[in-house]
Amino acid sequence: MFPWPKSEPSNTQPPAAASSALAPVQTAGLATVTPISTYADHTVTVEHPDDLPVFSRKLYDVVALALSLKHRVCPIDVSTESEPKRFAVVLLQSERNSDIADALVAGLQEKGWKIAETGYYIASPSVMDELARDGINANRKTGKGLESKKQDSALWGLFQSAARFALDNGASDIHIRINRTQANSQIMFRIDGRLTKPREFAIATDRLLDMTAYVYNIHGQSGSENIFNENAPQQCQVAATINGVKVQFRWASNKTARGTKVVMRVIVQDTEENIRTLTQLGYLPPQLSIWSRAISRLGGGILISGVVNSGKSTSLQSVLATMPDWMEIMTIEDPVENLIPNSDQFSVSRSLTSDADDPFIAAKRQTKRMDPDVVMIQEIRDKESAALFRDIAESGHRAFSTIHAPSATDIITLRLSSNELGIPRDVIATPGFLTLLVYQALVPKLCSCKKHAAEVYDAEYLERIERLFQIDRSRIKAENREGCEVCLRKDLPELAGTKGRLMVAEMIEPTEKMLLMFRDGKNLELRRYIRSQRIARFDEPDSTGKNALEVAMYHVSHGHLDPKEVERKFGTFEQYEREFGNEGGIASRKKRLGSFALRGAARLRRH
Numbered sequence: 366m367f368p369w370p371k372s373e374p375s376n377t378q379p380p381a382a383a384s385s386a387l388a389p390v391q392t393a394g395l396a397t398v399t400p401i402s403t404y405a406d407h408t409v410t411v412e413h414p415d416d417l418p419v420f421s422r423k424l425y426d427v428v429a430l431a432l433s434l435k436h437r438v439c440p441i442d443v444s445t446e447s448e449p450k451r452f453a454v455v456l457l458q459s460e461r462n463s464d465i466a467d468a469l470v471a472g473l474q475e476k477g478w479k480i481a482e483t484g485y486y487i488a489s490p491s492v493m494d495e496l497a498r499d500g501i502n503a504n505r506k507t508g509k510g511l512e513s514k515k516q517d518s519a520l521w522g523l524f525q526s527a528a529r530f531a532l533d534n535g536a537s538d539i540h541i542r543i544n545r546t547q548a549n550s551q552i553m554f555r556i557d558g559r560l561t562k563p564r565e566f567a568i569a570t571d572r573l574l575d576m577t578a579y580v581y582n583i584h585g586q587s588g589s590e591n592i593f594n595e596n597a598p599q600q601c602q603v604a605a606t607i608n609g610v611k612v613q614f615r616w617a618s619n620k621t622a623r624g625t626k627v628v629m630r631v632i633v634q635d636t637e638e639n640i641r642t643l644t645q646l647g648y649l650p651p652q653l654s655i656w657s658r659a660i661s662r663l664g665g666g667i668l669i670s671g672v673v674n675s676g677k678s679t680s681l682q683s684v685l686a687t688m689p690d691w692m693e694i695m696t697i698e699d700p701v702e703n704l705i706p707n708s709d710q711f712s713v714s715r716s717l718t719s720d721a722d723d724p725f726i727a728a729k730r731q732t733k734r735m736d737p738d739v740v741m742i743q744e745i746r747d748k749e750s751a752a753l754f755r756d757i758a759e760s761g762h763r764a765f766s767t768i769h770a771p772s773a774t775d776i777i778t779l780r781l782s783s784n785e786l787g788i789p790r791d792v793i794a795t796p797g798f799l800t801l802l803v804y805q806a807l808v809p810k811l812c813s814c815k816k817h818a819a820e821v822y823d824a825e826y827l828e829r830i831e832r833l834f835q836i837d838r839s840r841i842k843a844e845n846r847e848g849c850e851v852c853l854r855k856d857l858p859e860l861a862g863t864k865g866r867l868m869v870a871e872m873i874e875p876t877e878k879m880l881l882m883f884r885d886g887k888n889l890e891l892r893r894y895i896r897s898q899r900i901a902r903f904d905e906p907d908s909t910g911k912n913a914l915e916v917a918m919y920h921v922s923h924g925h926l927d928p929k930e931v932e933r934k935f936g937t938f939e940q941y942e943r944e945f946g947n948e949g950g951i952a953s954r955k956k957r958l959g960s961f962a963l964r965g966a967a968r969l970r971r972h
Contacts, residue, residue: 411455411488414495418443418486423496424452428472433596435497436578438469439488443481450478455486457493457592490592494582520579527552527566528607528614531631534854535865537674539614541627543574543595550574550624555674556857557809557866563856570624577618577627585616593618595625602700603629610634613702632702640686640706646679647868649906649919655872659801660684666758667801668745670770670780675806676868677767678703681741685765693736697728697753698743709735725753733760741765751786758798772912773804773873774895778888794884796877804913805870808920809863809930814849815842818928829938830928834903834918842924867925869917869934872908914941 411417424440438456445451452473460466470480488496531539531554540553540560550573552566568576574595580603581593587601595618603614615630633639643653659667667684669677682703685694694708701710713724723729729752732740740757742750745768757764770776777799781788792798818827818841827838848861873879873895882891899910904922908915914935920926932938 408485408487409483411486411492413489414492416486417441417455417488417492418453418481418483420453424473424478427476427478428469430469433594434465436493436592436594438466439493439496440469440473448479448481451481452478453481453484453486455488455493455496457490458487461487491582494578494592497578520576521584523568523572523576524580525605525607528605528612528631530554530563530566532607532610532612532633534857536631538631539629541573541577541625541629542621543570543577543624543626545570545624547623557860557863558674558807559809559859561857561859565856574625577625581616581618596620615700615702630702634704641679641683643680643683643687646676646683648870649908649916651907651909652870652872655801655874656684659874660688660763662763662800664758664761664763665797665800666754666764666766667803668766668768668776668799669803669805670768670773670776671805672769672771676866677805678743680803680805680868681765681767685739685741688739692738694739694741695732695735695737696741696743697725697732698741699724702743705741723749725749729753729756732757733762737762739763739765743767744769745781745786747785748787751781751788755788755792759792770804773802773871774888774892776802776804777883778891790884790886794880796880799875802873802875803870804872805868806913806917806934807866808869808917808926808934810865810867810925811842811844811927812849812852812862812864814845814847814852814862815924815927816845817841818843822928829942830918830921833938833942834915834922836904836918836922840904840922840924841928843929844927862927863930867920869913869920870908871911871913871916 409416409418418441420441420443422442424442425435428440430438430440436457437460438454440452440454443451443453454466454469456466466485470484474480527539530536534554534556536554536556538555540555541550542553543550548570549567550570551562552568552573553560553562554566555561578593578595581587581599581601582591584603584605585591585593585601586604587599593599598619599616600618601616603616605612605614611634613632613634615632616627617629618625618627643656648656669680671677682705685696685705685708688694688707690707692707694705696705696708696710698710698712699714700712704710711728713728726749732753740762742754742757742764743766745751745754745766750766754764754766768776768780770780777793780786781793782790818838821843827841830836830841831838844862846862848858852864853861879891879894882888882894896910896912899915901907901909901911903911903915903918906919908919912935914931917926917931917935918928921928921931928938
């Protein structure tokens with residue numbers, strides 16, 4: 366295999382040609398080549414495939430060109446009967462001064478090929494993409510640009526069919542798994558929390574790779590790279606109108622051991638009328654009161670945590686949509702996702718590979734000068750975004766954000782005070798800095814065709830639920846795996862028995878006692894104290910002192926959730942029993958004994 370150089374494209378300008386003659390030079394370790402820098406007046410700019418010279422094939426295989434280079438350089442066969450074994454090089458502007466082009470020429474010369482009189486063509490990214498993904502294989506025929514346009518239409522049509530399937534079935538994400546070791550690869554859809562694999566979206570690997578590259582290069586809006594590179598992490602946004610609905614796809618891709626993985630979050634650009642309320646999302650009446658108290662306070666921070674795809678951004682959208690019209694709402698997002706009424710939404714762009722620049726520096730300098738009442742930072746995931754959240758929360762403004770954490774307590778014990786985010790414990794423990802901590806998850810909701818749990822689960826399993834949560838087994842329901850006309854969907858048998866998802870949330874309003882425990886590093890005592898606040902039964906809606914699993918059991922007691930789905934989301938009941946024992950019964954007895962002790966003390970005082 367030809368030894369390709371590993372150098373990156375040079376940003377320096379090519380030196381002016383010493384003379385009009387094309388003087389060959391010696392490249393270290395390579396054959397004598399004529400570098401592109403000497404072709405100052407002999408290059409052609411190519412903006413469309415029609416601008417390419419007539420060629421019969423691409424010469425990737427002659428020099429064993431690496432896949433990662435195909436979007437950057439492309440050798441083409443421009444031979445004629447009078448001049449056999451002639452080639453030219455099509456390349457990006459950024460490759461003009463890289464030694465990759467020189468190495469390519471040297472490799473072909475070693476094989477007996479000669480460079481054509483016009484040997485170099487500086488192509489646009491879209492043309493390079495066409496060449497790399499075989500959208501243009503040869504253009505000897507007339508109407509050479511027409512086939513390329515037909516190919517574009519077919520690739521965009523394939524993407525649109527996947528997008529329509531996602532919208533029709535309420536998918537939150539589209540997963541594209543390109544496996545170069547297999548003939549076919551798969552487009553998958555996360556629907557109601559489950560990753561599904563419809564058979565109709567098992568597609569030829571080459572065709573799926575072509576579609577992926579086309580969507581990124583032609584329709585992607587990226588603040589960094591404009592060319593799809595399957596060997597590097599990339600991100601962009603893809604805007605489309607599907608079935609009359611404006612949709613934003615948030616793209617994230619990276620190389621895998623077998624190929625490439627792309628995940629696109631499906632973001633419907635909601636109008637104000639389509640925004641759901643917190644009640645519709647699944648927050649319980651007592652939790653709505655907590656939200657009301659938190660957002661009515663002046664200043665301080667509110668954080669919503671959860672794993673990926675737990676509805677954090679949707680909840681923030683719903684909360685901010687309830688703010689009165691006289692409030693000035695600003696958002697700082699990477700990128701702007703859900704549209705929020707009566708707000709000014711600003712985008713920033715984080716780099717995937719560099720920590721040198723602070724993408725929030727402009728927001729820090731300008732935000733307070735723009736007279737906001739409420740500021741939402743889309744996600745806290747580094748020191749820069751954490752510093753901006755701190756700046757807003759400490760300045761007397763209401764600050765909202767999301768964060769990845771495994772529980773409401775862990776927002777402060779594990780995340781905010783970590784080295785990764787770097788907010789000092791003394792700051793976090795300052796009264797008023799944090800007003801509300803929320804952890805939420807989305808759990809598949811039972812369809813109306815649900816069964817009695819006793820028809821599906823054994824007596825031992827149901828007895829454990831009764832013992833731990835004091836929920837009568839007759840009230841517990843389970844999935845009907847046969848489904849019905851409401852929940853059965855074409856090519857999606859794994860979704861039978863469920864329809865939609867239900868929000869489950871634990872909420873903590875920090876008190877001074879909690880903050881003192883946190884400041885002193887008494888994390889275990891803090892957890893125990895929070896749990897000691899629970900006085901409500903598990904079949905009652907009051908979530909005070911309950912973790913997310915225990916809040917979910919309220920919905921189990923009312924037949925809305927299958928207990929097995931609760932275990933999949935929060936851990937098994939066996940694990941819960943090992944950690945907390947029969948705490949439910951103990952708490953109930955503590956409540957009764959506490960009341961008896963108070964009455965006894967009152968009697969003694971009277972005597």
